[in-house]
Amino acid sequence: MPVGRSPRIQVTGRARAGKTTLRHALSLLTAEETRPVDQRGQPCPVLDADLLLYVLPGTADRADRRLLATLPPNRTLVVLNKADAIGTRWSDAATMAENLRSDLGFATFPVVAVLAARTRSGLLTDTDLHTLHRHRDRADPPLTLSHDLFTASNLASDPEARQALLDRWDLYGVSCALTALRHDPALGARALLQILHCASGIDRLHHEIHRRYTAIADPAPPKS
Structure with missing residues (x-):
């Protein structure tokens, strides 16, 4: 990242995944919200930000998995949105998030963005x-x-x-x-x-975004 430039954040995912709601829940009003990755007749948006938030509406389908496989884990966080619709209790959403982390290799956070x-x-x-x-x-x-x-x-x-x-x-x-x-x-x-x-689960995600944003904006000097 060029010196003097603030890190770029992109929020992406399928249509109706809750991207706009998540941006407001996190107060990331300067983050770039991409067009849906599944928009018919359109190529996948260019995902080249310093930090990517990939929003899943409850689960990952095959198209999500194919696209996520092309993204760098060190610059990507997966947001399991609408976690209240997964199972019957929060632990069900937490288990799914952990399974996605194991399967896809990305830090994954269950949230209810609309409540946050x-x-x-x-x-x-x-x-x-x-x-x-x-x-x-x-x-x-x-x-x-x-x-x-x-x-x-x-x-x-x-x-x-x-x-x-x-x-x-x-x-x-x-x-x-x-x-x-x-x-x-x-x-x-x-x-x-x-x-x-x-109860919305937003704080863990917010803290991780802040941690990564700070690390990108002010990287540690190389060890001599």
Whole structure:
């Protein structure tokens, strides 16, 4: 990298993998988002940045694997986005990330970028908290299995409030918030927001990007 130039970061992956959401979740607004690598009639984008973030929407297909095989592991991080849709618990996503790391040879990070982006840009309102507390002690396990179950009109008299909560925090965020409040009903908005941010998995990825960015921008002098 030429002296005096800031490291370039590219965010790439298939269409609808969540590239734009990830950029906002990481506050990487100067990073270059490529066109989708699977865009019909178009060649694969040139991936030549100092640091590449390859976003997978839950899993790697054959085309992903072929393309990843051409990328340098020392300049590439794989982001397993939409980790909340993998299996039934976070450990399922973590296991898949570890399997991808073993199979592909890239550091791989499970994240829920949409939740991370919302925790960076939003706050839990009093209305959010009131709605969460109204349903905190419900014993029915299917409550947060789907959007339809959570917003069912026969569940309680506040379907509009439940829908608004989903619109703001999505199902995974709502589920994490309810779990946290069941353990500690006294949690305030700020503490609960931090819990949701941690539950997104974004911090490990952010720290690794910062570490690599710093190493690229200020490489250690060669040993004499």
